[in-house]
Amino acid sequence: MDFDLNDEQRAVVEAIEALLERHAGAARAIELGRDGGYDTALDAALEAAGYGEIATDLGLLEAVLLVEALARHGAVSGSAARLLAVPAVCDAGVPGPVALMRAGHSGPVRYASHANTLLILDGDQARRVTLRPGECPAVPSNFGFPMGRVSAECVGRGEPLGQGRGARLEDAWRLGLAAETVGCMDAALAETVAYLKQRRQFGQTIASFQAVQHRLAECAIQVEASRWLTREAGFVASGSEAVASAAAFALDAAGHVFAETHQLSGAIGFTREHDLHVWSMRLHALRQELGGVGGHRRAVVEARWGEALEGEARGGEALEGEAPGGDRPR
Amino acid sequence: MEFDWTEDEAQHRAEIRDFLAEELPGDWEEMAQHGPGGDAQAAFSKVFCGRMAARGWLTQHWPIEYGGRDASPWRHAMVGEEMWAIGEPRGAQYMNVNWIGPALMRYGSEAQKAEHLPRISAGDVLWCQGFSEPEAGSDLAALRTEALRVGDEYVINGSKIWTSYCNHADFILLLVRTDPDSRRHRGISVLLVPMDTPGIEIREIPSVVGERYFHEVFFTDVHVPVTTRLGPENEGWEVVGHALQFERVGAARYARAAVTLDRLAELARERGLLDDPIVVDRLGEARALCEAARVLTYKVIDLRAKGSPPTADTQLARVLGTRADNAIGVLALEIIGPEALESGSFADANFRLAMTAGVAVGASEVQLNLIASRFLGLPRE
Ligand SMILES: Cc1cc2nc3c(=O)[nH]c(=O)nc-3n(C[C@H](O)[C@H](O)[C@H](O)COP(=O)(O)OP(=O)(O)OC[C@H]3O[C@@H](n4cnc5c(N)ncnc54)[C@H](O)[C@@H]3O)c2cc1C
Numbered sequence: 001m002d003f004d005l006n007d008e009q010r011a012v013v014e015a016i017e018a019l020l021e022r023h024a025g026a027a028r029a030i031e032l033g034r035d036g037g038y039d040t041a042l043d044a045a046l047e048a049a050g051y052g053e054i055a056t057d058l059g060l061l062e063a064v065l066l067v068e069a070l071a072r073h074g075a076v077s078g079s080a081a082r083l084l085a086v087p088a089v090c091d092a093g094v095p096g097p098v099a100l101m102r103a104g105h106s107g108p109v110r111y112a113s114h115a116n117t118l119l120i121l122d123g124d125q126a127r128r129v130t131l132r133p134g135e136c137p138a139v140p141s142n143f144g145f146p147m148g149r150v151s152a153e154c155v156g157r158g159e160p161l162g163q164g165r166g167a168r169l170e171d172a173w174r175l176g177l178a179a180e181t182v183g184c185m186d187a188a189l190a191e192t193v194a195y196l197k198q199r200r201q202f203g204q205t206i207a208s209f210q211a212v213q214h215r216l217a218e219c220a221i222q223v224e225a226s227r228w229l230t231r232e233a234g235f236v237a238s239g240s241e242a243v244a245s246a247a248a249f250a251l252d253a254a255g256h257v258f259a260e261t262h263q264l265s266g267a268i269g270f271t272r273e274h275d276l277h278v279w280s281m282r283l284h285a286l287r288q289e290l291g292g293v294g295g296h297r298r299a300v301v302e303a304r305w306g307e308a309l310e311g312e313a314r315g316g317e318a319l320e321g322e323a324p325g326g327d328r329p330r
Numbered sequence: 331m332e333f334d335w336t337e338d339e340a341q342h343r344a345e346i347r348d349f350l351a352e353e354l355p356g357d358w359e360e361m362a363q364h365g366p367g368g369d370a371q372a373a374f375s376k377v378f379c380g381r382m383a384a385r386g387w388l389t390q391h392w393p394i395e396y397g398g399r400d401a402s403p404w405r406h407a408m409v410g411e412e413m414w415a416i417g418e419p420r421g422a423q424y425m426n427v428n429w430i431g432p433a434l435m436r437y438g439s440e441a442q443k444a445e446h447l448p449r450i451s452a453g454d455v456l457w458c459q460g461f462s463e464p465e466a467g468s469d470l471a472a473l474r475t476e477a478l479r480v481g482d483e484y485v486i487n488g489s490k491i492w493t494s495y496c497n498h499a500d501f502i503l504l505l506v507r508t509d510p511d512s513r514r515h516r517g518i519s520v521l522l523v524p525m526d527t528p529g530i531e532i533r534e535i536p537s538v539v540g541e542r543y544f545h546e547v548f549f550t551d552v553h554v555p556v557t558t559r560l561g562p563e564n565e566g567w568e569v570v571g572h573a574l575q576f577e578r579v580g581a582a583r584y585a586r587a588a589v590t591l592d593r594l595a596e597l598a599r600e601r602g603l604l605d606d607p608i609v610v611d612r613l614g615e616a617r618a619l620c621e622a623a624r625v626l627t628y629k630v631i632d633l634r635a636k637g638s639p640p641t642a643d644t645q646l647a648r649v650l651g652t653r654a655d656n657a658i659g660v661l662a663l664e665i666i667g668p669e670a671l672e673s674g675s676f677a678d679a680n681f682r683l684a685m686t687a688g689v690a691v692g693a694s695e696v697q698l699n700l701i702a703s704r705f706l707g708l709p710r711e
Contacts, residue, residue, distance in 0.1 A: 001334065248617075
């Protein structure tokens with residue numbers, strides 16, 4: 001056990017931080033967000049730095065650290081899929097940006113509007129579709145990511161990626177979700193803390209009221225636990241229990257952190273002049289994928305008490321229902 | 331950054347489990363239902379700790395000169411997890427090895443070290459901690475129990491409350507005011523007082539938590555030699571502050587919660603409750619919570635293993651650990667249903683041990699205050 005970065009990891013993290021300082025950030029996210037744009041320049045910079053292709057010799061934990069950092073800087077880039085999902089299921093690099101979706105999913109898909117590759121999770125299968133430019137029409141959204149709608153025809157073109165790839169794709173996707181969530185929560189909380197330290201009411205800074213402090217402290221506990229669970233899951237890699245636990249905890253925390261950071265920021269927090277929304281709104285988009293919090297928790301139970309759930313299909317159906325994003329296959 | 335056990339550590343966990351399987355009596359669960367302070371458990375702990383000591387495991391993380399083996403804090407943390415998870419067969423002695431011993435090493439005189447450390451390390455002595463008073467709970471610095479110096483002695487008068495394990499303890503680590511004119515944190519000292527000293531009386535405070543769980547300890551003209559003082563006179567606050575940083579993640583509550591949860595999942599399966607998506611959801615939520623508490627605790631152990639000074643990570647871990655314990659305590663009641671209401675049942679015993687988590691060893695609100703100031707850097711009100 002060692003919770004400190006080793007030299008190699010530190011080098012990777014420092015390099016990506018420097019790159020993101022230059023190429024990403026809230027202002028850039030807001031600018032791109034005006035018309036649902038995608039940060040092609042950032043992806044090019046990542047590519048140039050060696051963080052774009054499958055060929056990079058990054059370990060899974062290092063990839064998690066990168067995804068966390070990208071999210072913290074508000075990057076408008078499908079790099080989580082690129083860094084985690086692609087290496088998990090594709091034998092060679094694929095043209096990015098990459099979007100992820102579940103077979104049978106209805107509703108907007110993150111990054112589909114700009115993606116050149118779509119990876120589809122279909123039970124224990126994973127499929128790959130090469131998208132034609134402009135094929136997935138953009139869907140306007142207030143939830144911080146460019147979104148597109150994927151047609152049934154497009155899904156039908158999916159080429160199977162080989163046996164057992166479904167579970168790998170699901171794990172990698174879930175791990176990426178957790179890491180992105182950590183980055184977004186981290187930034188949303190930091191933004192809120194910084195704001196409340198300087199905003200004064202009743203003759204004192206709002207951050208000095210104990211009722212407020214406790215709520216921020218509770219958020220900090222949630223964020224830190226999510227962070228370390230996710231990093232640990234990135235290290236453990238094998239077996240999806242750690243990944244499912246990380247996602248179950250982090251995506252649940254995301255709901256809490258969203259509500260608290262907005263409540264405590266007051267009206268300014270809802271505006272596009274204030275940066276909070278860059279990260280906070282994304283949290284709810286992230287909570288839509290892979291069956292949401294309920295889906296992650298179910299994955300925890302399956303992984304931990306596996307046989308226990310076998311053949312209990314009824315529970316599965318009831319869980320999934322018609323809920324958005326609840327399109328989890330058995 | 332890596333989250334792996336070394337081969338030695340992995341093997342140690344297996345060894346501990348084998349040892350527990352061998353050493354715990356058949357009626358262990360019944361014995362353990364009143365917690366580490368129960369009569370049967372306290373008596374058993376002396377035998378059990380002796381056997382652990384014989385294997386060199388009881389204080390393995392201590393330096394060799396004090397009866398330890400210089401083992402990594404990770405090995406000791408593993409012992410803590412495995413022990414607490416099954417109901418703490420070390421009884422109250424987990425406190426001895428976690429922090430009373432280390433406090434003695436750091437602040438004790440040579441004579442004190444020679445008197446106390448070998449006994450703790452051999453596992454045949456029980457200690458309790460006398461901090462809280464009726465008027466000094468969260469605000470510990472408001473304590474009033476006084477020890478006035480008369481020649482080579484202190485004369486102690488006052489009372490302590492909630493003193494766990496005092497009914498079995500051989501010694502009490504006692505926080506007293508040695509400077510009668512002092513206020514707050516100044517003027518406090520730590521005394522190491524034998525519990526059989528004349529003038530000490532114990533009264534049980536009946537509770538719903540368990541038999542002989544809470545006590546009040548009264549001190550009436552209790553005379554002890556000045557040499558029982560641990561650390562400098564009037565500077566006991568620092569001594570205790572240092573020690574308590576270790577205590578706060580001392581009991582591996584998440585580990586017990588996780589074991590209970592495994593059992594609940596098994597029970598839920600037997601009863602066909604896994605058809606119920608709500609049960610599945612709650613189990614998944616609870617498991618993630620236990621894991622979250624574990625990983626935050628590991629962060630603290632990592633700091634300790636590296637010899638870094640304590641940080642507010644301790645408080646983060648502490649609060650989440652109590653949450654996990656509480657959540658699984660309640661979940662057990664819900665999953666097991668009305669049968670849980672019978673005293674001594676698995677869910678009942680577990681619930682009672684869990685219910686005090688957010689108050690014992692410093693209430694959660696106080697931990698949140700510390701997180702606010704030390705972790706988030708928020709200003710004082
Ligand atoms: C199972 C158990 C075992 C214990 N064992 C021991 C022992 O062995 N030795 C010993 O000395 N003590 C022991 N204690 C006592 C324990 O340390 C105290 O209960 C604890 O410090 C809280 O004090 P209190 O109970 O007086 O609560 P109070 O201080 O009266 O607090 C009541 C409530 O008010 C809140 N509160 C208090 N101050 C603040 C503040 N500034 N801001 C916000 N909220 C606040 C608290 O968080 C709590 O929720 C034990 C307690 C329990 C439950």
